[in-house]
Amino acid sequence: MGKDCGCDKAREDLEEYLRNEICQTEHSDIKAHLDSCESCRDEALVSRTLTDVVARACKETAPEELKNLVLERIRSAQSTH
Template sequence: MSDCGCSKARQDLEEYLRNEVCKTQHTDIREHLENCPSCRDEALVATTLTEVVARACKETAPEELRDQVFARLREVQSAQH
């Protein structure tokens, strides 16, 4: 095991979580996270945040709200012309 250290693990955490680091780096960071509660907690926060944002991006606005937004946009556009 080659511990990459907290600073390296945190620096490359986002890429690690997206599987965008080379296999050696991935193994080093994974092993570090297994043995470092602080970095593991940070990885959990990053993973949770990514999942919440992904879910939010899949939601659609209620039809009534969408109609109100489009109506307001049309008002603004017509006032500018």
């Protein structure tokens, strides 16, 4: 997995590739590399899965009673200081 097969470049730009923040030419090069390199493809899958899980977690909201409990404790802590 040295520079001769493109792994270093693919891994260097993987996050930008997964977020579509890379120019089309480089995007095509990385996609072609991932299509032919199982190791980099596996790494891309792990990165994409982790990114998706984090994104979903950021969209979740706390239950209303938990929000109320946290706010109540904050107000209580503020009133004692």
